[in-house]
Amino acid sequence: xxxxxxxxxxxxxxxxxxxxxxxxxxxxxxxxxxxxxxxxxxxxxxxxxxxxxxxxxxxxxxxxxxxxxxxxxxxxxxxxxxxxxxxxxxxxxxxxxxxxxxxxxxxxxxxxxxxxxxxxxxxxxxxxxxxxxxxxxxxxxxxxxxxxxxxxxxxxxxxxxxxxxxxxxxxxxxxxxxxxxxxxxxxxxxxxxxxxxxxxxxxxxxxxxxxxxxxxxxxxxxxxxxxxxxxxxxxxxxxxxxxxxxxxxxxxxxxxxxxxxxxxxxxxxxxxxxxxxxxxxxxxxxxxxxxxxxxxxxxxxxxxxxxxxxxxxxxxxxxxxxxxxxxxxxxxxxxxxxxxxxxxxxxxxxxxxxxxxxxxxxxxxxxxxxxxxxxxxxxxxxxxxxxxxxxxxxxxxxxxxxxxxxxxxxxxxxxxxxxxxxxxxxxxxxxxxxxxxxxxxxxxxxxxxxxxxxxxxxxxxxxxxxxxxxxxxxxxxxxxxxxxxxxxxxxxxxxxxxxxxxxxxxxxxxxxxxxxxxxxxxxxxxxxxxxxxxxxxxxx
Amino acid sequence: xxxxxxxxxxxxxxxxxxxxxxxxxxxxxxxxxxxxxxxxxxxxxxxxxxxxxxxxxxxxxxxxxxxxxxxxxxxxxxxxxxxxxxxxxxxxxxxxxxxxxxxxxxxxxxxxxxxxxxxxxxxxxxxxxxxxxxxxxxxxxxxxxxxxxxxxxxxxxxxxxxxxxxxxxxxxxxxxxxxxxxxxxxxxxxxxxxxxxxxxxxxxxxxxxxxxxxxxxxxxxxxxxxxxxxxxxxxxxxxxxxxxxxxxxxxxxxxxxxxxxxxxxxxxxxx
Numbered sequence: 001x002x003x004x005x006x007x008x009x010x011x012x013x014x015x016x017x018x019x020x021x022x023x024x025x026x027x028x029x030x031x032x033x034x035x036x037x038x039x040x041x042x043x044x045x046x047x048x049x050x051x052x053x054x055x056x057x058x059x060x061x062x063x064x065x066x067x068x069x070x071x072x073x074x075x076x077x078x079x080x081x082x083x084x085x086x087x088x089x090x091x092x093x094x095x096x097x098x099x100x101x102x103x104x105x106x107x108x109x110x111x112x113x114x115x116x117x118x119x120x121x122x123x124x125x126x127x128x129x130x131x132x133x134x135x136x137x138x139x140x141x142x143x144x145x146x147x148x149x150x151x152x153x154x155x156x157x158x159x160x161x162x163x164x165x166x167x168x169x170x171x172x173x174x175x176x177x178x179x180x181x182x183x184x185x186x187x188x189x190x191x192x193x194x195x196x197x198x199x200x201x202x203x204x205x206x207x208x209x210x211x212x213x214x215x216x217x218x219x220x221x222x223x224x225x226x227x228x229x230x231x232x233x234x235x236x237x238x239x240x241x242x243x244x245x246x247x248x249x250x251x252x253x254x255x256x257x258x259x260x261x262x263x264x265x266x267x268x269x270x271x272x273x274x275x276x277x278x279x280x281x282x283x284x285x286x287x288x289x290x291x292x293x294x295x296x297x298x299x300x301x302x303x304x305x306x307x308x309x310x311x312x313x314x315x316x317x318x319x320x321x322x323x324x325x326x327x328x329x330x331x332x333x334x335x336x337x338x339x340x341x342x343x344x345x346x347x348x349x350x351x352x353x354x355x356x357x358x359x360x361x362x363x364x365x366x367x368x369x370x371x372x373x374x375x376x377x378x379x380x381x382x383x384x385x386x387x388x389x390x391x392x393x394x395x396x397x398x399x400x401x402x403x404x405x406x407x408x409x410x411x412x413x414x415x416x417x418x419x420x421x422x423x424x425x426x427x428x429x430x431x432x433x434x435x436x437x438x439x440x441x442x443x444x445x446x447x448x449x450x451x452x453x454x455x456x457x458x459x460x461x462x463x464x465x466x467x468x469x470x471x472x473x474x475x476x477x478x479x480x481x482x483x484x485x486x487x488x489x490x491x492x493x494x495x496x497x498x499x500x501x502x503x504x505x506x507x508x509x510x511x512x513x514x515x516x517x518x519x520x521x522x523x524x525x526x527x528x529x530x531x532x533x534x535x536x537x538x539x540x
Numbered sequence: 541x542x543x544x545x546x547x548x549x550x551x552x553x554x555x556x557x558x559x560x561x562x563x564x565x566x567x568x569x570x571x572x573x574x575x576x577x578x579x580x581x582x583x584x585x586x587x588x589x590x591x592x593x594x595x596x597x598x599x600x601x602x603x604x605x606x607x608x609x610x611x612x613x614x615x616x617x618x619x620x621x622x623x624x625x626x627x628x629x630x631x632x633x634x635x636x637x638x639x640x641x642x643x644x645x646x647x648x649x650x651x652x653x654x655x656x657x658x659x660x661x662x663x664x665x666x667x668x669x670x671x672x673x674x675x676x677x678x679x680x681x682x683x684x685x686x687x688x689x690x691x692x693x694x695x696x697x698x699x700x701x702x703x704x705x706x707x708x709x710x711x712x713x714x715x716x717x718x719x720x721x722x723x724x725x726x727x728x729x730x731x732x733x734x735x736x737x738x739x740x741x742x743x744x745x746x747x748x749x750x751x752x753x754x755x756x757x758x759x760x761x762x763x764x765x766x767x768x769x770x771x772x773x774x775x776x777x778x779x780x781x782x783x784x785x786x787x788x789x790x791x792x793x794x795x796x797x798x799x800x801x802x803x804x805x806x807x808x809x810x811x
Binding site: 041042043044199200256278281286431433434435496498499501508515516520 | 545546547551553554557558561564565567568569571572573576577592594595596597598618619620622623725726727728729730731735738743744746747
């Protein structure tokens with residue numbers, strides 16, 4: 001039952017259109033700082049493009065996908081009309097307004113501060129206010145998810161919340177709390193300086209606030225992907241979900257441990273005590289638990305599908321999987337990329353190993369592999385899976401869909417593997433220009449060129465994705481039937497209250513944030529000698 | 541089951557969740573605040589509390605060592621981009637009177653005939669900072685130090701805004717424009733050298749960095765050499781010292797000659 005298709009489609013189309021633009025910028029950036037191009041002569045152009053790329057890919061694109069998918073889940077999993085439709089549109093238009101407001105100063109070169117803000121760099125105030133509007137728009141979605149669940153609970157007292165909605169609301173709560181860090185940084189520190197009310201800023205405290213957001217935001221990006229793993233994949237390949245309880249525990253664990261770990265982004269920062277860095281490092285290790293649970297559960301679910309199709313033997317069943325099915329292909333690719341990305345992540349969370357990859361291209365390679373690889377490929381799968389239900393038309397050509405997924409998978413590996421490699425060799429990140437004539441990095445030129453080739457494969461794949469979605473609108477109308485989610489092996493009749501509600505887990509999330517962030521933030525805020533003059537950026 | 545039943549240790553989910561989270565936190569805290577500080581070689585703590593405070597990022601109380609004293613005075617000038625942005629006419633007028641004593645070297649129109657810097661149209665923050673540093677001793681020069689020593693804050697501001705107000709004129713002995721050398725366009729990223737223009741005006745201006753077009757070649761070269769040798773030390777965070785040290789003598793010559801050959805009129809205004 002998808003009543004408000006227009007709302008979901010609006011979110012998805014805006015998300016994917018913005019993604020297409022940011023993808024073009026990304027490929028351009030890879031190209032101009034590679035040995036294939038004789039420098040643009042002005043680093044400002046590079047950072048301008050980088051700011052736009054990061055802001056769209058980090059804030060606008062995944063937020064809109066999560067929101068659109070969330071609305072679709074609300075209606076199809078709860079089987080009730082969305083409550084608060086007007087508010088949902090208001091949230092959407094707030095994001096449109098915020099994105100435009102943020103992108104105009106970026107395009108004019110007035111806010112080339114990168115999407116991580118980098119205080120004491122200060123850009124035009126409209127950039128930050130635009131980002132705040134995007135976040136506020138998404139908070140409307142958070143509220144709506146909670147309200148819709150409450151409405152459903154009232155009508156279905158004591159019943160287990162459908163898994164897709166349970167995970168969806170967990171993701172929304174995670175986002176609500178995660179975004180608070182960056183919101184505090186923007187409202188208390190950066191925007192007053194950008195407006196000229198202050199001329200100094202506590203860059204160290206700002207970075208701590210940002211780390212609050214910066215790691216858990218990755219799990220917010222991951223949520224739609226994980227929801228797709230659990231609730232789309234088993235159904236799409238003709239199997240059953242191995243365990244509904246395991247799924248709920250995974251989402252609950254993400255809620256609890258995604259938050260108190262962000263300081264592994266500040267390992268090299270002097271303003272944070274080493275003891276707190278260690279605590280964050282330990283909790284970062286804990287976040288591998290829900291990921292490994294998920295890998296286990298999904299592999300088991302896929303095996304069930306294979307056995308149902310007649311698969312035999314310890315590994316022989318893998319052959320009988322429906323490899324022609326785009327969702328099967330997407331989840332396999334996503335898992336491979338998640339495996340490599342996750343292994344890289346375990347290296348990054350390690351204080352000692354981190355020192356050798358800090359601020360190198362390894363880090364950029366890592367988050368592109370996780371986000372662009374493991375996460376976005378499942379966004380594609382979600383779109384492909386939902387599209388017939390949203391448009392009322394079948395996807396035109398599954399071969400084209402498979403080609404697109406293959407290209408993305410290959411492109412992501414060709415882009416990010418050499419990227420990691422040059423990072424290990426010591427190539428720094430965030431630079432607009434590399435002098436490949438210098439003997440110190442001349443041998444890395446080849447790897448960088450490989451990366452550029454990968455970037456263009458990704459660009460082709462991304463544009464192909466948009467083409468497939470656009471062409472689907474012109475197909476003859478068909479009835480795709482109601483949108484369904486996967487069914488567990490054992491039907492869920494009752495769920496313990498703790499696994500059907502969020503109170504304990506939200507309390508733990510906030511509690512661990514207080515224990516892991518409270519002291520460092522308070523001591524930094526109390527000190528009076530930590531502010532530095534703001535550095536205003538802007539094209540002249 | 542109500543909320544009261546949920547938040548109780550009789551509820552196994554609650555007790556497991558809270559228990560494991562607290563356990564991980566306590567173990568990590570023992571590791572981070574007690575085990576690891578003592579595991580680091582070369583660190584000595586007066587007490588356990590001292591070790592914990594150190595790991596928490598607080599200043600150590602008992603084992604505090606004195607901060608190393610710098611061999612030279614450090615610049616105390618604090619600059620913000622907005623500081624001198626809107627000078628009043630009176631201040632410029634007072635600056636004009638005060639600047640008469642500067643004219644002997646820096647020229648009556650702010651254009652030097654003596655290999656001193658041209659000041660006409662220089663960014664106000666630059667003149668403010670250099671005078672401030674000459675006064676405090678963070679930068680020293682046999683001629684400039686006595687001039688700056690007796691200036692008040694207000695006088696320094698007046699002189700700075702007066703020179704910033706003057707129009708940028710051609711250098712006294714303009715030379716033919718040279719093509720941009722590699723070091724100026726690209727810097728040398730591997731050696732940590734940014735393109736000159738990313739601070740000095742042609743691409744972006746960072747507060748406190750002067751524009752260089754049309755300045756005396758001998759002066760530019762001498763300053764780069766002074767930064768490289770550590771004779772001049774009033775650059776914040778050793779920015780220029782790190783750059784000049786990494787430059788080859790030939791690059792220093794090329795950069796100085798290039799900037800000296802450029803007309804000052806091409807310098808962009810800073811808003």
